[in-house]
Amino acid sequence: MSEKNFINIHVLISHNPSCLNRDDMNMQKSAIFGGKRRVRISSQSLKRAMRTSEYYAENLGQPSTRTKKLNDVVAAMQSALGERFSNETITKAVEWISGKSDINADVTDDAVAPWVVDEVAYICQEIQAGEADELDPKKLEKKIKKDSTGLRQAIGQALDVALSGRMATSGLMSEVGKVDGAMALAHTITTHAVDADIDWFTAVDDFQALGSGHLDTQELSSGVFYRYASLNVQQLQANLGGASRERVLEIAAHLVHMLSTIVPTAKQQSTAAYNLADLAMVSFSDMPISLANAFEKPIEAKHSSGFLKPSIDGLLDYWQKVHKGYGLDENVSLFTLADLSGGEGLALAESLPALESWVKNDGKE
Helix, strand or coil: CCCCCEEEEEEEEEEEEECCCECCCCCECEEEECCEEEEEECHHHHHHHHHCCHHHHHHHCCCCEEECEHHHHHHHHHHHHCCCCCHHHHHHHHHHHHCCCCCCCECCCCCCEEECHHHHHHHHHHHHHHHHCCCCHHHHHHHHHHCCHHHHHHHCCCHHHHHHCECCCCHHHHHCCCECCCEEECCEEECCCCCCEEEEEEEECCCCCCCEEEEEEEEEEEEEEEEEEEEEHHHHHHHCCCCCHHHHHHHHHHHHHHHHHCCCCCCHHHHCCCCCCCEEEEEEECCCCCCHHHHCCCCCCECCCECHHHHHHHHHHHHHHHHHHCCCCCEEEEEECCCCCCCCCCEECCCHHHHHHHHHCCCCC
């Protein structure tokens, strides 16, 4: 089997009653799929939970800093790089990257931009070198734009930018700092229809005779959620400044781990929905392939097994149909806590670490 460019990650995870992602009305996010309401967790929410997690910091380094306020960027970069560069040089680097000369301005008009410490440090080094060579600032900018390999490698030090991409409309950030995301991450949805559960709650005031100092309601829901992500190996290699396939496979294994274990933090102090995945399946493929349509017809609960077992069976059955129907040349393995009744043609991993090792080894035992 030739090297595959896409790594598809499919996860089924069951959450107890919770409200992990809310909308502007403080209600559980939802979506209509197959004509039925599903509870939803946005891709933005899940990506933020991953990049701000302890696991990310320990295994993938420092993520980008996200803001639209240029003066906050300058202050943060001066704090991080002040021992290496002068405040004037750091400010100039930030202005070049953003294309803005007023540090009290927004970086962009309507969006939050990710900033990378190593990127600012790289531009600072180029400014210092240019000043030492008495190079005209405009010529120095042209030099940076022409030879962008070093800049791309610096940007890639913040892996979340390499994975999710970055877009801007001015400065070096838009010209040579624009990044096409290497990871596509779907909004997580329940495999089955969900009706709202409204919790009427009170906050007890110990000094009031009637006891209640606050009354309110909160929407809660539970269910089996389908998570899906696809990683473009070659795009990630390019975003990391020409990284090896081995490095990308190592990152992919960490993604499998995070998608199987990390949960958004909203309302967790009152719901504790710290659930781990019941199934994680990975395929090396020639194209990105979502299996969400396994749940276009909502899964129905079975008395003996709830929604989880039928969801796993439905996912594997649909994968078999797609795999055979399209004659796909895939290499697939999965880890699950459930007893399988299907899964012909799948390699079974005995644990999540074993599945991660399989990914690192390019889908080989």
